[in-house]
Every structure is written in C-alpha cells, then in structure tokens.
Amino acid sequence: MSQTATTRRDFLCVVAGCAAAATAAGCSDLTHTRWFRSRFIELSPDQKERILAELLEENRKKFPPDKQDQVVLSGKDALPGVEFGYALDISRCVGCRRCVYACVDENNQSRDPQIHWIRVLEMDKERGIDFAHANPYYDTDQVPREDHFYLPVACQQCRNAPCVKSCPVGATWHEEDGIVVVDYDWCIGCRCCMAACPYGARHFNWAEPNVPAEDLNPNLHYLGNRPRPKGVVEKCTFCIQRTRNGRYPACVEICPVGARKFGNLLDPNSEVRYVIEHKRVYVLKAELNTRPRFYYFYGV
Amino acid sequence: MRHTACLLVLVFFLLPACREGRHESSHFPGEVPYSFPEPDLSHIGPPEMEMFPCSDCHDPETADPERRQLEMAHEDIVLEHDEEHRWCLDCHDLENRDMLHLASGELIPFEKSYRLCGQCHGDKYRDWKAGVHGRRTGHWDDPEQQQYLLCANCHSPHSPAFKPIQPKPVPHAPEVTK
Amino acid sequence: MTTARTFFRFVAGSLRLISRGNALYYAWVALLLVGMGIGGAAWWKQFHEGLITTSMRDQMSWGFYIGNFTFLVGVAAAAVTLVVPAYIYQWKPIKEIVVFGELLAIASIVVCALFVMVDIGHPERFWHLIPGLGFLNVPSSLLGWDVIALNSYLLLNFVIVTYLLFTLFRGKDPNKRLFMPLVWLSIPAAIGIHTVTAFLYNGLIARPFWNSAILAPRFIASAFCSGPAVLIILMQLLRRFTNFTIRNEAIWKIAELMAYFMAFNLFLLGAEVFKEYYSDTHHLIHMEYMFTGVQGHTAIVPWMWTAVTCSIVAFLLFLLPKTRRHVLTLNLGCVLIFLGVYLEKGMGLVIPGMTPDTLGEIYEYVPSGNELRLTLGVLCTGALLFTLMVKVATPILLGEFRDRP
Numbered sequence: 114m115s116q117t118a119t120t121r122r123d124f125l126c127v128v129a130g131c132a133a134a135a136t137a138a139g140c141s142d143l144t145h146t147r148w149f150r151s152r153f154i155e156l157s158p159d160q161k162e163r164i165l166a167e168l169l170e171e172n173r174k175k176f177p178p179d180k181q182d183q184v185v186l187s188g189k190d191a192l193p194g195v196e197f198g199y200a201l202d203i204s205r206c207v208g209c210r211r212c213v214y215a216c217v218d219e220n221n222q223s224r225d226p227q228i229h230w231i232r233v234l235e236m237d238k239e240r241g242i243d244f245a246h247a248n249p250y251y252d253t254d255q256v257p258r259e260d261h262f263y264l265p266v267a268c269q270q271c272r273n274a275p276c277v278k279s280c281p282v283g284a285t286w287h288e289e290d291g292i293v294v295v296d297y298d299w300c301i302g303c304r305c306c307m308a309a310c311p312y313g314a315r316h317f318n319w320a321e322p323n324v325p326a327e328d329l330n331p332n333l334h335y336l337g338n339r340p341r342p343k344g345v346v347e348k349c350t351f352c353i354q355r356t357r358n359g360r361y362p363a364c365v366e367i368c369p370v371g372a373r374k375f376g377n378l379l380d381p382n383s384e385v386r387y388v389i390e391h392k393r394v395y396v397l398k399a400e401l402n403t404r405p406r407f408y409y410f411y412g413v
Numbered sequence: 414m415r416h417t418a419c420l421l422v423l424v425f426f427l428l429p430a431c432r433e434g435r436h437e438s439s440h441f442p443g444e445v446p447y448s449f450p451e452p453d454l455s456h457i458g459p460p461e462m463e464m465f466p467c468s469d470c471h472d473p474e475t476a477d478p479e480r481r482q483l484e485m486a487h488e489d490i491v492l493e494h495d496e497e498h499r500w501c502l503d504c505h506d507l508e509n510r511d512m513l514h515l516a517s518g519e520l521i522p523f524e525k526s527y528r529l530c531g532q533c534h535g536d537k538y539r540d541w542k543a544g545v546h547g548r549r550t551g552h553w554d555d556p557e558q559q560q561y562l563l564c565a566n567c568h569s570p571h572s573p574a575f576k577p578i579q580p581k582p583v584p585h586a587p588e589v590t591k
Numbered sequence: 592m593t594t595a596r597t598f599f600r601f602v603a604g605s606l607r608l609i610s611r612g613n614a615l616y617y618a619w620v621a622l623l624l625v626g627m628g629i630g631g632a633a634w635w636k637q638f639h640e641g642l643i644t645t646s647m648r649d650q651m652s653w654g655f656y657i658g659n660f661t662f663l664v665g666v667a668a669a670a671v672t673l674v675v676p677a678y679i680y681q682w683k684p685i686k687e688i689v690v691f692g693e694l695l696a697i698a699s700i701v702v703c704a705l706f707v708m709v710d711i712g713h714p715e716r717f718w719h720l721i722p723g724l725g726f727l728n729v730p731s732s733l734l735g736w737d738v739i740a741l742n743s744y745l746l747l748n749f750v751i752v753t754y755l756l757f758t759l760f761r762g763k764d765p766n767k768r769l770f771m772p773l774v775w776l777s778i779p780a781a782i783g784i785h786t787v788t789a790f791l792y793n794g795l796i797a798r799p800f801w802n803s804a805i806l807a808p809r810f811i812a813s814a815f816c817s818g819p820a821v822l823i824i825l826m827q828l829l830r831r832f833t834n835f836t837i838r839n840e841a842i843w844k845i846a847e848l849m850a851y852f853m854a855f856n857l858f859l860l861g862a863e864v865f866k867e868y869y870s871d872t873h874h875l876i877h878m879e880y881m882f883t884g885v886q887g888h889t890a891i892v893p894w895m896w897t898a899v900t901c902s903i904v905a906f907l908l909f910l911l912p913k914t915r916r917h918v919l920t921l922n923l924g925c926v927l928i929f930l931g932v933y934l935e936k937g938m939g940l941v942i943p944g945m946t947p948d949t950l951g952e953i954y955e956y957v958p959s960g961n962e963l964r965l966t967l968g969v970l971c972t973g974a975l976l977f978t979l980m981v982k983v984a985t986p987i988l989l990g991e992f993r994d995r996p
Contacts, residue, residue: 151726152726155726195554207575207578208580209578209579209580209581210580210582211581213581213584214581214582226585226643227584227585229584232584234950243873243951244949244950245873245876245947245951246951247950247951247952249584249950249952250583250584250586251580251583252583253580254579255577255578255579255580256578256580257577266950272435272436273437274436275795275796275797277436278731278732279732279733279734279794279795280728280732281720281727281728281732281734281735281738282716282719282725282726282727282728282735283726283728283732287436291436299719299726300712300713300716301711301712301713301716301717301719301720302642302711302712303707303710303711303712303734304652304653304710304711304712305732305733305734305791307649307652308653308792308795308797308798308945309795309796309797310797310949311796311797311949312797312949312950313649313650313948313949313950313952315649316649317642317649317652317712318641319641319642319643319645319647319648319649320640320641320642320643321641343641343712344641344642344711344712345712345713346712356553359552359553359554359558360551360552360553361550361551361552365548365549365550366548366550369548369567369578370548370567370575371546371547371548371549371562371567374544374545375553376553376554377553377554378441379441379442379443380443381441381442381444381445381446382445382449383553384543384549384553386443386445387446387540387543387544387545388545389441389445390445391445391447391540391543392545401796401797402796403796404437412540412545412546586954587648587649587650587651587954
C-alpha cells in the first residue's frame with residue numbers, strides 16, 4: 114500500500130511539475146520529505162531515519178544555543194512484550210494539580226494558549242462521579258477541600274478507541290504497546306477525534322503553540338512531545354519518550370501522594386497488575402465500551 | 414427498492430467498521446504474587462533527624478517509663494496517632510534509644526521503621542512492598558533502578574495523616590479573544 | 592472531434608453569457624464579490640493566526656462552520672424532492688425546473704467542501720484524504736465516508752446537469768439509456784449524503800445528544816423542508832427576472848410535499864424531546880441547555896425557541912391549502928421554515944451536542960466576528976456559483992442559447 118502510494122506520489126509530483134521544490138530537492142527525494150510522504154507508521158526504517166534527522170535539525174533551532182546539543186529526537190518503536198497500563202488511586206488523590214504542570218513541562222505543551230493534557234476534576238462526595246457537577250477550576254489555598262474528592266482525567270488509551278476509529282486520514286493509531294499516538298505531520302486538524310473522545314483527552318492547537326525556549330524539554334519523541342505545529346491535535350502518550358526507555362511517566366514521578374501507578378500489563382510483577390488483581394478497579398464511562406488501559410481504583 | 418439496496422450497501426460496509434480500530438490483548442498472562450519481598454532500601458535513609466543519635470541525651474539509667482505530658486524536651490511533638498492507646502515507648506526503645514522495637518521486642522534501626530509501621534498497617538505494608546502504596550520513581554521495568562520512600566518520608570510517625578497542601582494554579586478557562 | 596469543438600463553443604458561449612447582464616445582475620455579482628472579499632480576508636487571518644480566530648475551543652471543538660456544512664448537505668440532498676416527481680413520475684411542471692434543483696445541489700456541495708476546508712487546521716494537507724495518494728480511513732471513519740459520498744454526489748449532479756444542458760445546447764434530446772441510470776443513481780445518493788452526514792454525528796458515543804437512532808431520519812426530514820423552501824423562492828425570482836415560465840402547480844406541489852415533511856420533522860423532534868425529558872437521565876442536560884439553559888448559561892435558548900416557533904408556524908401555513916397557495920403566506924412560510932431549520936441544524940445540533948462537554952464543562956459558544964465573516968464569504972461563493980450556473984442554464988432551457996456552428 115505505502116509502496117504504491119509513494120509511486121503514485123512520485124507520479125503526481127512529476128505531473129504537477131512541483132516546480133521549484135522539485136528542482137531544488139530532486140523529485141525522487143521529495144517523496145521522502147515531510148511533505149510528500151506516508152504516515153509515520155507506514156514509513157520504512159530508512160525513510161524514518163531521514164525524516165527524524167531532518168526534524169531534529171529543524172527542532173534544534175527552537176532551543177537556546179547552550180541546550181542545542183542536548184536535543185534528542187527519537188522514533189523508538191514499542192518494546193517487545195510490553196503493553197502499558199495505568200492505575201490511579203482516587204482515594205489518595207488530593208487534587209494538587211502537580212501532575213498537570215509536570216506533564217506540561219515534560220511534554221512541551223503550549224503555555225499560551227494553555228494546553229493541559231491532564232484535567233483534574235473536583236467532585237462532590239455526595240454525588241459520586243458526576244461530570245455534570247464536576248469543577249476543573251476549583252480555586253483554593255488548600256486541597257483537598259472538605260466534602261470533595263478529585264478525579265484526574267487524561268487520555269484513557271482505550272483498546273476500542275473512538276478517536277482512532279473516527280480519524281479520516283489514519284493520523285492516529287494504536288502502537289503495539291497500546292499507546293494511542295498522533296502523527297502531527299499527517300493530522301489535517303478536522304477534530305473528528307475530539308468530537309469522538311468521551312474523555313476530553315484530545316487537545317487542538319488553536320494557535321501556534323508557545324513554549325519559552327529555555328523551558329523546552331530536549332528529550333523528544335516523534336510521536337510524543339516534539340514541538341507541534343498549529344492546527345493539529347495532541348494528547349497524552351504515557352510520556353512515550355520516557356516510558357519506552359524504561360522511565361516512569363512524569364505524572365507518576367511527581368505525584369506527592371503516590372496515587373499514580375504505571376507499568377506493563379503483561380508483567381505479573383508490575384504495579385498495575387497488582388492493582389488489578391488485589392484492588393477493585395473501574396474504568397470511566399464503562400458503558401461506552403471503550404475498554405481503557407487507564408484504571409481507577411480505591412487503594413484504601 | 415433502490416433505497417433498500419442503498420441501505421444494504423451501507424450496512425454491509427459499516428458493520429465491519431464497527432470493529433475497526435480495536436487493539437486488544439487477550440487475558441493478562443501469568444500469576445500476580447500476593448506478597449513481594451522487602452525491597453532493598455540500603456540507599457535511602459529515614460528523614461533527617463536533627464538530634465540523632467538519641468542516646469546523646471537519653472540515658473537508660475535515668476529514664477522514666479511512665480506515660481506523661483512531656484515538659485523537658487520534645488514538647489513540640491503532638492501525638493496524633495492513636496494517642497489514646499499509644500505513647501513514645503510503644504515504638505522507641507527504653508533501653509536503646511537509637512533503635513525502635515517491634516511488639517515482639519525485636520530491635521530495629523530507624524532505616525527499617527517500615528517494619529514497625531507494618532505491624533498495625535499490614536495492608537499498607539503489603540501494598541508498599543508491591544510498589545502500590547506510596548510513590549515509586551525511576552524505572553518501571555527495572556527494580557534495581559527504582560527509588561522508594563519510607564513511610565516516614567511522607568507521614569510524620571507522630572501525626573501520620575496527610576496534611577492539606579497548596580494546589581498548583583487554576584487552569585485557564587477558555588476565553589475568546591475578540 | 593466535432594463534439595469537442597461544440598463543447599468548446601458551449602464553454603465559450605457560457606463564459607460570454609455570464610460576463611453580460613443588466614445592471615441588476617452586475618450589482619448582484621458585485622455584492623457577492625464584496626462578500627467573498629470580506630470572507631477571503633477573514634480566511635487569510637485565520638490561516639495565519641490559526642483557528643484561535645474562531646470561538647471554537649477544546650470544549651467546543653466544532654462550531655458554526657460544521658453547522659453550516661450540515662445544513663447545506665441537507666439543501667443539496669433536497670434536490671431529490673424535484674428529481675423524483677420530475678424523472679420518476681414524469682410530472683411535467685416539475686420536470687421543467689428540475690435542473691435548478693440539481694444546480695442548487697452542485698452549489699451546495701461545493702459550499703460544503705469549502706466549509707470543511709475552512710474548518711480544518713491544515714487545509715494544505717487535504718490530499719491526505721485522497722485514496723491512493725494519501726490514506727482515506729474507510730470503512731471505519733465516517734468523515735471518510737462523507738468525503739466519498741459528497742464527492743460522488745457532486746460528480747453525479749455535475750455530469751447530469753452538464754450532459755443535459757450540453758445536449759439541449761446542441762438542440763438534441765438526451766439519450767435516455769445514458770441519462771436515466773445516472774438520474775436514478777442520484778436519488779439514493781441524495782439520501783446517502785445526508786444519511787452519512789447524520790452518521791458522522793450519530794456514531795459518536797461521546798455525545799449522547801447525537802447518539803440517537805432517529806438522527807438520520809431527522810436530518811432527512813428537515814432537509815426536505817429547508818431545501819425546497821430555497822427552491823420555491825428561487826423559482827419565483829427566476830420567474831420574476833427571466834422569461835422562464837414556472838407554473839404555479841409546480842410550486843404548489845413542492846409546497847404540499849414540504850408540508851408532509853414538516854409534519855414528520857416536528858413529530859421526530861417531539862419523539863426526541865419526549866425520550867429525553869421523560870427518561871430524565873444525565874443525557875437530558877444537552878436538551879436542557881438548548882431549551883432552558885443550564886446553570887444560568889442561556890446564550891442559545893432564545894435562538895432555539897425561535898427555531899421551534901418558526902417551524903411550527905411554517906407548518907401551519909403549509910398545512911392549509913389556502914395559505915400554502917397564497918403568494919404572501921407561501922413565501923413567509925418558506926422563510927420561516929428555512930430559518931427554523933437553519934437555526935436547528937446550524938446551531939441547535941452542534942452547540943448543544945457539545946455543551947456541556949464530555950467532562951461536564953459548559954463553555955458558551957457564540958461564533959466570533961471572523962468566523963461570521965468567513966461564513967459570509969463561503970456562502971457568497973456558493974451564491975455566486977449558483978447565480979452563474981443559472982445564468983447559463985436559463986437561456987439554454989428557454990432555447991435562447993443554442994449552438995450555431
């Protein structure tokens with residue numbers, strides 16, 4: 114499929130003349146540039162390497178001069194035998210929002226306009242989980258507030274993901290380790306996935322994202338936290354640039370109450386498996402059959 | 414008739430679509446242990462104690478084992494930890510002040526205080542050993558490269574309830590520029 | 592070869608036709624060009640600054656553009672209300688005017704495509720949607736299906752109309768064996784485009800307001816009210832400004848058909864209202880937001896009651912043969928039903944469907960100035976396209992524009 118697509122694109126390239134670009138780059142090379150190429154998932158290792166190298170140079174310039182040599186742009190594949198899962202203890206979460214900002218720092222989310230991949234909802238204890246009465250804008254000196262509990266929501270990495278199903282160009286897909294990713298260079302910005310997501314987990318770059326150069330995290334992954342252009346959708350990737358290198362996600366590391374658990378669902382010794390086996394877990398909006406890999410549990 | 418045909422065609426194409434985009438593993442493999450071995454915590458210590466070693470001041474010869482209001486030192490410690498039934502010497506050892514003792518009388522160093530806590534809070538102790546109670550940082554795939562915290566790093570032993578903290582800034586509500 | 596030459600004369604003649612007209616024609620075209628200019632400027636701004644220039648945000652990620660898109664798919668589908676009586680039942684009064692329905696369908700689909708183009712974050716990546724070149728995610732993505740359905744319908748109508756007009760231009764009768772299968776195909780295709788567009792919303796489990804099995808029937812019913820309303824007004828304008836004779840019978844027949852669809856449309860709305868209010872689950876909140884407002888957020892409420900009132904009054908006007916046939920009440924009814932359906936689909940579908948958002952947050956969406964200007968530009972583009980096509984089609988149908996080799 115990708116082979117024919119590439120050939121056809123070559124053909125189109127010739128037919129359309131592709132004027133200046135073609136003469137500058139040589140027509141066959143043009144098919145491997147970020148413009149005329151396939152989805153990241155369909156690229157050959159060679160093509161990936163070339164595109165990553167090109168993107169790395171482009172992204173380096175966004176960093177302050179002294180940080181430029183630290184910039185790494187990975188395209189690392191899923192680790193074999195790994196399917197990631199997450200568990201969050203809502204009896205522990207105090208709603209301090211430290212995860213929200215650790216995530217922003219780690220994943221280079223736009224500061225203004227503000228994009229937060231994690232939304233912490235304050236709920237009335239008397240109502241239980243009731244989104245209609247949830248408040249993400251609680252403003253107080255101290256948390257937790259009396260009579261309230263807190264429910265952080267980010268991408269649930271659904272096994273039956275409505276977003277993946279709805280994307281007209283296949284710009285978002287399930288990786289082998291279960292992470293739902295977005296190819297920012299393929300997304301057309303139609304926002305079908307945002308309409309489809311029951312968890313408000315997908316975020317659109319309504320304007321050019323804005324992150325101060327000195328605050329950019331140089332440890333980048335193509336499918337994760339690399340700087341995004343305006344007009345594309347982004348979302349939590351379980352910190353793909355960390356977790357595929359064995360590290361815990363940033364939100365797990367920052368949580369002051371240790372409410373966030375992460376690990377390999379295929380490893381019986383992992384924390385998530387322990388939670389699933391020995392605690393009682395539930396998933397958000399189970400009636401929608403999205404089958405999240407993100408579990409909530411009561412640790413107490 | 415024609416409409417029916419059209420609908421049939423739609424249904425024919427849409428039904429397989431309903432299952433598209435799924436990515437499911439079968440049942441989780443393996444058996445999950447109930448209990449994990451004690452982690453190796455030699456690299457971390459208990460929270461810093463200003464006045465350690467305790468034996469600098471406490472002399473077993475002059476010790477008063479009676480339960481009382483403290484007046485000469487440690488007045489700042491307010492016990493909020495089953496205070497009706499407990500007091501200092503239930504955990505701190507009268508004879509060896511630089512150690513703690515379990516209910517059995519076994520002496521343990523402060524670095525192993527989790528064993529003391531685990532006597533009452535057995536379920537937390539079990540979860541903590543599995544990495545589920547409390548925070549664990551480092552590498553999810555390598556226990557050698559994981560950092561643990563002791564109970565006392567998060568909970569004051571004298572007043573263990575988690576204290577309210579200040580939250581990070583409120584997110585921006587959507588606003589329309591013009 | 593001779594056909595090619597004739598076709599060249601057809602195109603050249605058409606260009607001549609659209610470049611000439613009376614003062615009123617020029618004024619109208621100029622007005623539309625001004626509208627397009629305003630829209631173009633707005634689009635330029637949006638292209639450079641991003642969709643931040645709209646009022647859409649993560650909480651309300653689709654808005655006025657997609658509402659207009661949905662409405663106009665309905666208008667395009669409504670051509671079928673003329674095609675069926677004209678070609679299937681061979682009813683002469685409507686057969687004379689069916690081309691205008693098809694032209695309206697073409698213009699509407701083009702406008703729909705433009706609305707999608709202005710709504711997406713990366714219009715320059717539209718080629719990702721082209722199968723073979725890019726990757727069209729069918730059968731799973733309903734937008735993918737919509738791309739196929741809308742483009743097929745556009746192509747079908749374009750071929751039908753071009754063939755018909757070109758044949759008449761040559762002074763011949765259309766070859767029925769070539770022509771009729773296309774016409775027949777256009778009927779399920781019309782139902783198809785609006786059904787698939789309804790499914791685009793319908794299939795979203797995250798939005799209970801849309802996740803209702805009667806959404807597609809509601810789309811069809813309301814489209815068959817609003818589309819013909821446009822046609823009836825256009826017919827009268829055509830009668831007024833050209834030598835074209837359009838019989839009252841044709842208009843009355845369309846009006847009668849509309850009355851049935853209006854009744855059906857109101858019935859379906861009632862069924863939806865009953866289900867939500869009587870069952871009173873947490874899904875009700877979207878309809879509450881629409882009709883009464885939630886927690887003091889009432890921006891959309893007056894518009895929705897206006898829509899319902901318009902639809903009911905229009906239905907009553909069309910129900911009685913007397914008012915349906917009177918020129919004043921007929922046109923009043925057309926305006927009211929158009930307005931009613933436009934508000935219901937343009938705003939009443941998209942906005943309450945996404946408010947509150949999936950996590951319960953209420954963001955009161957009101958289209959921004961730039962959004963409205965861009966919408967104006969897109970609608971003017973469609974109106975201009977339709978005007979130019981009518982300018983060519985009318986003299987051909989009247990026999991005034993014929994090939995003279």
